[in-house]
Amino acid sequence: MRNKFTNVIENKNEIKSKIINLSATLNLPKGTEAFISDVHGGYDRFSHIMRSGAGNISKKVSEVFSGKLMPVNQMKLSCLIYYPSEVLKETKNKITDADELEQWYMDSFNNLIEMLRYVANKYPKSLVQKAIQPDFWDITENLLMIDTNFKDKRLYYQGLLSSIERLNMADDFIIAISHAIQRLAIERIHIVGDIYDRGSHPDLVINYLINHWQNFDIQWGNHDILWMGSMAGSKLCMLNLIRICARYDNLELLNDAYDIDMTSMIKLARHSYRPLPNFDPKVDLTGISEENRITDNCVQQAATIMQFKLEGQAIKRRPEFEMNDRLFLDKLSQDKKSIKIDGKDYPIDNGCFQLVNPGNPYQISHPEQVVLIDLINQFIHSSKLNEHMWFMYDHGSMYLKHNGNLLFHGCVPTDEQGNFVKWKIDGRNYLGKDLSDYFQIILRDAMRHPTTGDCFNSDVLWYLWCGKDSPLFGKDKMTTFERYFIDDEELQKETLNPFYKLCKKEWFADRVKDEFGIGEEGHIIVGHTPDADEENLPIMSKGKIIQVNGGRPKMEHNGGFTLLYDSYGMQLLKLKPFISLSTSLKDLNDVILKRKIVENSIERKVVMDTDRGDKIKQQIADLSAELND
Known part of the structure; x- marks a missing residue:
């Protein structure tokens, strides 16, 4: 019969176990953040960016399979991860030989598991499990843990994959693993304004976030406010x-x-x-x-x-x-x-x-x-x-401070001298x-x-x-x-706030950072449609201010810019124009046209260095206090 003392010991051991796991998580690499803006109702384009991890998935495919797969096969694997249902349908229409199709499935299984193992290596098991469809977690966990360098384990691994195909679970498994890779390739999505207007399906953008993503935030744009x-x-x-x-x-x-x-x-x-x-x-x-x-x-x-x-x-x-x-x-x-x-x-x-x-x-x-x-x-x-607007409100803000950076859509209203403009209401x-x-x-x-x-x-x-x-x-x-x-073009002219001109001045960037309480190493990330091209990237004040956008629907021949912030630093990405899903699959189009390093860390950032790390430290402190009571 269990006694009260035994229960106390087990409870303390459970608390210690939580502290150990949380402490270990602090030393994992910082997750990748993606910053996009000016979606403007372009759901297909938005979905393409999200499915591709804002270009991060093709980058990781290259890191894993360079020297193993030809570039064209790397791109085929990337497209399978982006659009598993569509690629599966297309592949089964093309490959009619049963043995050849079985080989394609086995190759795809192996490549996807290797990719999943790679993108999951910076997350604790609990977060990896959340990214994977529950029906496939036990199978996937076994596949991820197996070291195929040992013959017995290799046979066990091959047996699992063969059983998946024999039981007609292959397509569902590929779809589930591809979606998990999409979720784990990006830890957090920042949508820096203007989900609504111009494009035909802002509602589908909101539904996508509701149904497919857990870790994201929105900074409202003026179109969203409408x-x-x-x-x-x-x-x-x-x-x-x-x-x-x-x-x-x-x-x-x-x-x-x-x-x-x-x-x-x-x-x-x-x-x-x-x-x-x-x-x-x-x-x-x-x-x-x-x-x-x-x-x-x-x-x-x-x-x-x-x-x-x-x-x-x-x-x-x-x-x-x-x-x-x-x-x-x-x-x-x-x-x-x-x-x-x-x-x-x-x-x-x-x-x-x-x-x-x-x-x-x-x-x-x-x-x-x-x-x-x-x-x-x-x-x-x-x-x-009401559902969508309250979703926008609950997950959004006028600006956000996250991991030492300041995010907002638009500007901080300023006069020509760089002084913040006063708005007087009710005597204040x-x-x-x-x-x-x-x-x-x-x-x-x-x-x-x-x-x-x-x-x-x-x-x-x-x-x-x-x-x-x-x-x-x-x-x-x-x-x-x-x-x-x-x-009359002169009458039609709309003059930008001096903020945009002053963004090129370091002293002004520092003034904005001080106003919002952003540290020396932090950046200002502005959702906007910058007047920039491949030779004139929207990086200002020596990287202190960066403008991003996702290529709004009326810009069909301009893919826009997005930003990735991972444990190694920041990259600004020039996006390829998105024409259609069928074009992307046919031409094996990736998302990225060009990459530009904004910041490269000498030491790799870990979870301990992030806002999430601060929350984990507080959890550890609370658990430690409970342990000592």
Whole structure:
């Protein structure tokens, strides 16, 4: 019979065992982090980057199989890991000889197990087990532990693999091991802003993160704020969102993904507007029907005019926003064919101001009001939109400090001299870190208390989208009106915040790091679409500031940049353009076009040097205290 003393001893031994395992974990190599940005709804491109470990898998395949496999076979193995289901189907269609197919399976088993063993070597067993489908854990654990240099073990190993094939488990096993390699190739994914807009499937990006990834974070971009703000009841965020959906032929996304019925808006738009060339969707028009083109065109006009009206009301309500230069409807000529800006008359190209009342240009008409009430209530009450937006909030932030680095999308609003711009609200100045913290508090309050009224929170969320001192926007103005209606490049110009020019100065990088409490060795990683190419990589201030993006959908011939941070240092990766899955499989396309070392550590970083290491040290301290009680 067990006694109390025996139970105490066993409990203490269990605590000691946990301390031993945690202490050992501190000495494992630091896991690889990947930084991507500007996904913009391009799910296929995003999935390709994620499946490839942002280029890390092909790198590891080369490390393991250099001298064992020809480069073309290394790339075939990489593609099998990226897209196991598709490669399996293609292979079984090509290889009709049974013996040849069996050999392919055995080779694939061996190569995948060797790859899994390699990527798993920096993780404790518990994390490796989480990455592998439960049905296959016992088999996989045995395969990973076997030393095939011994004949008996080699026969046991071959017997396991033969049984997997004989029992018709081969395909499922290959898929499970490939997915495990994908998960273990990258320890943490940082999405540095703008999951939403332009591309057709931001919802699938969110679903992918929910279902396939555990360790990630999101830094919101201004496009993300439009969707979060719409769920919180901001009609201005909603109108901008609808306008952009129509502009990129994505209106079906609202109904298909979020159950938002656009019928009332489409009826108003088709009744009140006729198609105009400046409102044609920004996609290949040969790929959409004439009916969809007309609907996109007219809905875009209807949303744009309502947007300008509500913007005018918000600007007048909030003089502290200092956006009077964005008031246009009251400057139209009597015939609405020209507009006076800064004392100069400009002709209006293809105007659509028939629902603008000259006597009260910012007044929403009754038909427009009916549509607004219908749509904003749908956005607030959409269960799927609520699920996705709260997921964005719970896993996101205005900025993040992680492993000594600072991550954010956009900028820290700054003047020409490098001083952080002050935003004065209720008699208090907010700037730098405090400004981002303040905006995050507003967003949280708005999402917890959604309202369709013209409240302060809703106005601030719209300001985050396009305000001149918004950390997420980073420009002096958003020239939507000018780009639609005025053929003048100077008026259409949007000037970047001085932050971007100052990023090249080391003293400024140090000032930003000090403001956010980042140490000397830390980096600032900015989600943005840099104006860079292979010869002009977006690495500034001697590597202290790095810009990344994942190649947004409209940049089909520019893959963008991403960043890898592993135990050896940092690499900036120039991505190849992603055309389609079929093209990638046919051409054996990898993700990476070019690599550039940003930082190379003399000593390999270990878990002890990371934020995760700090948490483990605290766990050890807590367990040690419990042991001594």
